[in-house]
Amino acid sequence: MRRRRRERGTASPVEALLWLGPALVLIIGVVLYPAITLVATSFSSYSITGLRKGDAGITNYTTFLTSPDLPKVVGNTAIWVAAVVVITIILSLGLAQFLSKEFFGRRFVRWAVIVPWAAALVISSQLFRLILDYYHGILNQALLTLHVISKPIDWLGDPHFTLPSMIAVGIFVTIPFTAYLFVAGLNGIPGDVYEAARIDGGSPWQIYRAITLPLLRPTLLIAVVLNMIYVFNSFPVIWILNGSNPGFGNDTLITYMYKLAFRSAQHDVGLSAAAGVFNVLLILIAVAVYLRFVNWREGSKNA
Amino acid sequence: MSTLTEPTLAARNTALLKGRRRTGWKAARRWVMPLGGLGVILFFIWPYLVMLFDALRPSGEVLATPPTFFPKTWTMDAFAHVVTDPAFHNWLRSSLVVAVAATIIVIVVAIPAAYFTARFSFRGRMLFLGLVVVTQMFAPTSLVVGLYREFYDLGLINTYAALILTDAAFNIAFALWILQGFFSAIPKDIEEAAALDGCSRVGTLFRVMLPLTLPGIVTAITFTFIAAWNEYVVALTLIQDDALKPLTVGISSYVTAYEQNWSQLFAASLIAIVPVVILFALIEKHLVGGLTAGAVK
Numbered sequence: 315m316r317r318r319r320r321e322r323g324t325a326s327p328v329e330a331l332l333w334l335g336p337a338l339v340l341i342i343g344v345v346l347y348p349a350i351t352l353v354a355t356s357f358s359s360y361s362i363t364g365l366r367k368g369d370a371g372i373t374n375y376t377t378f379l380t381s382p383d384l385p386k387v388v389g390n391t392a393i394w395v396a397a398v399v400v401i402t403i404i405l406s407l408g409l410a411q412f413l414s415k416e417f418f419g420r421r422f423v424r425w426a427v428i429v430p431w432a433a434a435l436v437i438s439s440q441l442f443r444l445i446l447d448y449y450h451g452i453l454n455q456a457l458l459t460l461h462v463i464s465k466p467i468d469w470l471g472d473p474h475f476t477l478p479s480m481i482a483v484g485i486f487v488t489i490p491f492t493a494y495l496f497v498a499g500l501n502g503i504p505g506d507v508y509e510a511a512r513i514d515g516g517s518p519w520q521i522y523r524a525i526t527l528p529l530l531r532p533t534l535l536i537a538v539v540l541n542m543i544y545v546f547n548s549f550p551v552i553w554i555l556n557g558s559n560p561g562f563g564n565d566t567l568i569t570y571m572y573k574l575a576f577r578s579a580q581h582d583v584g585l586s587a588a589a590g591v592f593n594v595l596l597i598l599i600a601v602a603v604y605l606r607f608v609n610w611r612e613g614s615k616n617a
Numbered sequence: 618m619s620t621l622t623e624p625t626l627a628a629r630n631t632a633l634l635k636g637r638r639r640t641g642w643k644a645a646r647r648w649v650m651p652l653g654g655l656g657v658i659l660f661f662i663w664p665y666l667v668m669l670f671d672a673l674r675p676s677g678e679v680l681a682t683p684p685t686f687f688p689k690t691w692t693m694d695a696f697a698h699v700v701t702d703p704a705f706h707n708w709l710r711s712s713l714v715v716a717v718a719a720t721i722i723v724i725v726v727a728i729p730a731a732y733f734t735a736r737f738s739f740r741g742r743m744l745f746l747g748l749v750v751v752t753q754m755f756a757p758t759s760l761v762v763g764l765y766r767e768f769y770d771l772g773l774i775n776t777y778a779a780l781i782l783t784d785a786a787f788n789i790a791f792a793l794w795i796l797q798g799f800f801s802a803i804p805k806d807i808e809e810a811a812a813l814d815g816c817s818r819v820g821t822l823f824r825v826m827l828p829l830t831l832p833g834i835v836t837a838i839t840f841t842f843i844a845a846w847n848e849y850v851v852a853l854t855l856i857q858d859d860a861l862k863p864l865t866v867g868i869s870s871y872v873t874a875y876e877q878n879w880s881q882l883f884a885a886s887l888i889a890i891v892p893v894v895i896l897f898a899l900i901e902k903h904l905v906g907g908l909t910a911g912a913v914k
Contacts, residue, residue, distance in 0.1 A: 334729070337793070340722070341786055341789060344783055344785070347763075351767050352763030353763075355762060364769070412657070422658060425898045425901065426657065426661045430661055433890045433894070434847035434864075436849040437889065441665070441667065444679070444879060445667055458683075490661070543756065548758075571759075572850075590763065594754070
């Protein structure tokens with residue numbers, strides 16, 4: 315169906331430069347240049363006020379990698395990304411299946427699903443900060459009234475509950491985009507394939523396993539990769555919900571990096587830049603490993 | 618061979634059973650699906666109902682223990698305060714200026730790039746598309762220290778320009794993918810006909826292609842606008858001047874360690890959210906098509 319778009323005209327690189335030039339300037343100037351600046355910064359030492367003092371060699375990296383907080387932060391990041399991405403994908407698959415059925419009121423359901431996506435993450439995070447509040451939060455009140463819990467839970471202060479609470483909020487705000495990706499993917503599967511499977515007597519679950527999932531594979535890959543990147547880089551949820559806890563006990567690599575540069579007592583820009591480089595490399599490797607693992611080329615050829 | 622034999626009694630029975638179950642489901646479906654839908658609606662909007670009800674009560678009541686779902690006293694005070702608050706006007710202006718400017722830049726820059734990469738092969742095409750993917754990998758969050766250094770050196774800390782440029786650069790990718798999908802879907806013959814009629818490439822793009830890709834352009838505009846409108850980290854880092862802060866950063870000052878005006882924070886939040894939700898709902902149909910187009914790349 316999409317094969318015919320392979321026929322493209324040819325153009326000279328000079329003409330291409332005219333058409334792509336503006337986009338290139340912006341990408342090089344505001345994405346690549348800061349990336350290079352980040353690397354350069356990571357090899358320099360800075361005063362607390364942000365003035366460059368000179369070369370630092372690899373000391374920023376050794377300081378960062380030997381920091382006693384790092385193992386905890388890396389662990390948090392792994393749990394945060396894995397839990398949010400996996401649970402989001404599973405729930406979104408179900409939700410997308412539901413949203414792609416015809417029924418009365420579907421339009422309103424789709425609009426409601428958009429709301430957490432359209433709302434700024436920082437606003438939703440502030441909202442959940444209050445909802446999950448120990449004293450004033452409606453969640454504790456509701457659970458107490460329903461006798462689910464016998465005494466209030468400090469969702470955002472108790473070390474056992476802070477990360478799980480943040481993960482729950484992370485999933486809540488990530489589902490809408492993911493579900494819409496899957497709705498789009500499901501729409502792309504031609505209806506006659508299902509018709510044929512039904513005539514062959516396949517049960518709904520068999521049809522789902524044998525037809526829907528394989529045909530949804532490209533979308534699934536995109537959804538996992540994009541969500542890995544977005545969730546890893548997600549800042550507001552953790553920044554706001556973990557805002558009143560001291561130390562780095564609930565931080566992910568992103569908020570840890572941010573605190574090193576802008577909030578900690580040291581204000582160490584060089585150290586934070588080293589953390590930034592580490593983060594970028596880590597997410598690149600994670601995505602590459604994932605694509606390797608699911609055998610990207612095989613999958614896209616079959617699809 | 619087995620396909621030629623008569624279906625066994627058991628098989629026929631299960632088939633009958635299935636058929637009966639299906640008709641039963643068909644009758645129930647009319648009620649079950651909308652009810653399930655209602656459940657989904659409540660699941661996704663209940664926090665925002667909490668927000669609405671908290672914005673409609675006096676600030677002191679938000680922090681009452683035990684908290685109540687519905688306000689005891691209904692009041693529009695928080696909204697009245699926010700819409701007359703000069704600080705709020707500044708934040709609103711910042712958000713509008715930054716989001717509108719970034720969106721215009723993205724559209725102007727992404728349309729030619731999307732059209733050209735969708736229609737022509739040339740040396741460096743894959744390199745360019747790869748570069749676009751990279752912008753998605755380098756989220757502004759992980760580059761924030763680099764961005765800070767760059768804009769510090771350029772003297773652009775505390776300016777709209779820094780936010781506009783960042784929002785534009787990091788949102789090219791999605792706009793480009795969406796538009797590329799729409800451009801690719803237009804049959805080549807249409808363009809060739811236009812060329813035969815003496816239309817230049819630029820003329821073809823403007824007179825033939827753009828009208829046909831209008832839904833794609835609307836989707837790309839909406840996506841970019843919302844991303845810029847909701848941006849937080851870069852603004853938090855690059856803007857220290859209170860008057861220049863956008864809404865996402867500014868409204869946090871309604872709730873600080875010293876002053877907790879939750880109802881004002883939520884009134885301001887609702888004013889920031891509602892237009893975006895409406896915008897998104899309006900393009901809901903194109904949203905699905907736009908995402909598929911993007912997902913194919």
